[in-house]
Amino acid sequence: MKRLKSTFEDFRVGLDQLEIYFRNTPELQPYYVKLVGSASGAATAEDQASAGHADQAGHTLLTVVNRLADLLVAMR
Numbered sequence: 001m002k003r004l005k006s007t008f009e010d011f012r013v014g015l016d017q018l019e020i021y022f023r024n025t026p027e028l029q030p031y032y033v034k035l036v037g038s039a040s041g042a043a044t045a046e047d048q049a050s051a052g053h054a055d056q057a058g059h060t061l062l063t064v065v066n067r068l069a070d071l072l073v074a075m076r
Contacts (some may be wrong), residue, residue: 003028004049004054005049005050007045008042008044008045008049008050008057008061010045011042011045011046011061012039012043012045012046015038015039015042015064016039017066018023018035018038018039019032019035019038019039023036023037024029031074031075034067034070034074035058035067035068035071037067038064038067038068041060041061041063041064041067042061042064044060045057045058045060045061045064048060
């Protein structure tokens with residue numbers, strides 16, 4: 001379970017960094033609105049996994065991944 005929590009934490013930290021990068025990069029700022037909230041969703045999934053609700057955490061992460069996919073489509 002500790003390894004799973006660490007993986008969720010790493011994913012959230014990466015999304016935090018990505019949100020900051022998009023917010024601070026002028027060329028990417030138009031896409032920031034599609035990205036914002038992804039790290040928050042990952043934090044929710046992290047909390048769910050820590051509470052032993054791995055299935056629910058997985059569903060929450062799918063929502064985050066869908067948001068990221070929408071962002072990639074918008075950037076094409």
